[in-house]
Amino acid sequence: MLRETVVAAAREAASVLWPVECAGCGALDVAVCAACRTLLVGGPVRGSVDGVPLVAAAEYEGAVRSVILACKERGGRAEARALAAGLAIALAALPEAERVRVPSSGEGMRRRGFDPVALVVRAARERSWALRRVPSARPGAQKERGVVERERAAAGSLALPPRAARALAGTPVVVVDDVVTSGATAREAVRALRAAGCAPVGIAALARTPRRLGGTLAWPAAAGGRVSARKSAQQPLAPTPNISGGQDGHHLRRQGR
Numbered sequence: 267m268l269r270e271t272v273v274a275a276a277r278e279a280a281s282v283l284w285p286v287e288c289a290g291c292g293a294l295d296v297a298v299c300a301a302c303r304t305l306l307v308g309g310p311v312r313g314s315v316d317g318v319p320l321v322a323a324a325e326y327e328g329a330v331r332s333v334i335l336a337c338k339e340r341g342g343r344a345e346a347r348a349l350a351a352g353l354a355i356a357l358a359a360l361p362e363a364e365r366v367r368v369p370s371s372g373e374g375m376r377r378r379g380f381d382p383v384a385l386v387v388r389a390a391r392e393r394s395w396a397l398r399r400v401p402s403a404r405p406g407a408q409k410e411r412g413v414v415e416r417e418r419a420a421a422g423s424l425a426l427p428p429r430a431a432r433a434l435a436g437t438p439v440v441v442v443d444d445v446v447t448s449g450a451t452a453r454e455a456v457r458a459l460r461a462a463g464c465a466p467v468g469i470a471a472l473a474r475t476p477r478r479l480g481g482t483l484a485w486p487a488a489a490g491g492r493v494s495a496r497k498s499a500q501q502p503l504a505p506t507p508n509i510s511g512g513q514d515g516h517h518l519r520r521q522g523r
């Protein structure tokens with residue numbers, strides 16, 4: 267009886283440490299299944315934030331969303347490795363530059379004890395700097411806010427720490443974030459980096475929320491905006507000259523086909 271209890275407890279512990287269900291679709295005996303891995307690199311999905319090209323590895327929906335949430339909640343290495351493949355594709359589609367992470371919210375860090383973006387960046391064998399959160403007069407999670415509220419809450423919420431600012435002054439940098447939703451946080455990251463004297467040349471994200479019908483999101487109004495991973499692999503360092511500047515991407519032309 268005792269032995270059975272111990273075995274059951276060990277099995278439960280093992281299933282937590284080494285998940286045996288796909289975090290994306292629940293398929294058995296694999297942490298992230300092949301089908302979900304394919305979805306995680308389903309983009310790149312392109313856009314622009316304040317004239318800075320954005321490349322996300324996939325749309326934030328379905329299994330992609332589930333894997334990202336699992337990585338954020340549990341810090342699973344298998345999930346982080348699967349997401350790292352998408353991050354690598356997003357980074358390869360942007361100009362080569364130093365990477366600067368958007369940090370977890372203070373609340374998220376306290377609750378989880380780790381920074382999911384840092385985890386994925388490490389899994390991608392990339393080095394990165396990190397922005398820091400500036401203590402805010404408007405506490406609360408971005409995901410609970412509307413677009414206008416997000417914009418307002420994000421303003422002035424990020425800064426580049428002095429050591430990073432000294433090291434990166436005058437150099438091109440790429441922002442790395444997990445999920446780009448309204449673009450408010452990415453825009454704030456771009457602002458903070460410019461304020462620190464850096465030149466943001468791209469934003470790489472694990473996923474981007476799909477365009478909402480009639481919404482006010484900052485994504486191109488044209489249908490599509492996707493290019494195939496194959497095309498991206500053939501042109502790994504191609505800059506994105508045909509993305510024009512402009513607030514909220516209103517002046518975007520389609521990047522992909």
Ligand SMILES: [Zn+2]
Nearest residue numbers: 288291299302
């Ligand atoms: Zn799966």
